[in-house]
Amino acid sequence: MKNSVSPIKTCFYWVLSFFMLASFNVQAKEQAKIALIIDDMGIQKDLSLSALQLPGAVTYSFLPFTAHTQALANVAHQKGKELMLHVPMQAIEPKEREIHELSSNMSSRAFERLFINQLQNIPYIAGINNHKGSLLTQNYSAMTHIMQLIKVQYGTALFFVDSKTATASVAQKAATDFGLAALGRDIFLDHDDPSQIEIRRQFRKLIALALRNGSALGIAHPRINTLAVLQDELHKIAAYNVQLVPVSELAFTARKIMPTIKHTKASPLIKLKAEPAQPELGEYDIF
Structure with missing residues (x-):
């Protein structure tokens, strides 16, 4: 007489298999994730090239209009790396002024032209953050102007990262208000x-x-000490039980999971208002 498995046992094995697979999926979903942006790409060719040798899904943010930006951006793209535009913006300290920076002192039209040129200067970008x-x-007002221009040019395809160089920054809020990631x-x-x-x-x-x-x-930035540490740490990332992922x-x-305001049409360009009379100082306000 042949041995046969009873329907009860069969059902038990199916239920057990289901819960084992469910447990595995929950554990996989619960693995913590980090993302890492290397800012200031394109200023120094050799250090930028060294930064592109970092292992894993590091994201690289390129300054526009530098001598090496476009060539290095192409190298990054060929390596399968995620790229961002690192937009120079007005700092509190006048000595920190940058060439080609977005400023509240600009006319709305000049602001728009410069930002669109910055967007077009870096190929393959997936997102934007402030320099x-x-x-x-x-x-x-200035931040919503930027988000509106992103929305007009790219829809919701690009994400925005607030570098948080000021404690009172409203950049992330402006982005989410316009429905951007x-x-x-x-x-x-x-x-x-x-x-x-x-x-x-x-x-x-x-x-x-x-x-x-x-x-x-x-x-982080393409600097000698930084790259030395990251080469070491990123090679052993699995030991920390975290996953390195692109910023996107x-x-x-x-x-x-964040509430957003839906914009079905591009609204008229927002007129820039003057900066706060007494800007709030923050953790990294030399920027």
């Missing part, structure tokens, strides 16, 4: 070009934040 901008990012920077790894010990400490803070909150976004993955995931 400096501790003053301009506190100006909601948006994030704010969590950790600067190498503000003021610190030692490798400090950079490593900041990287570990990024990991800890991701493990606590599910995800975290860091910003965090940004578009965040948009699904």
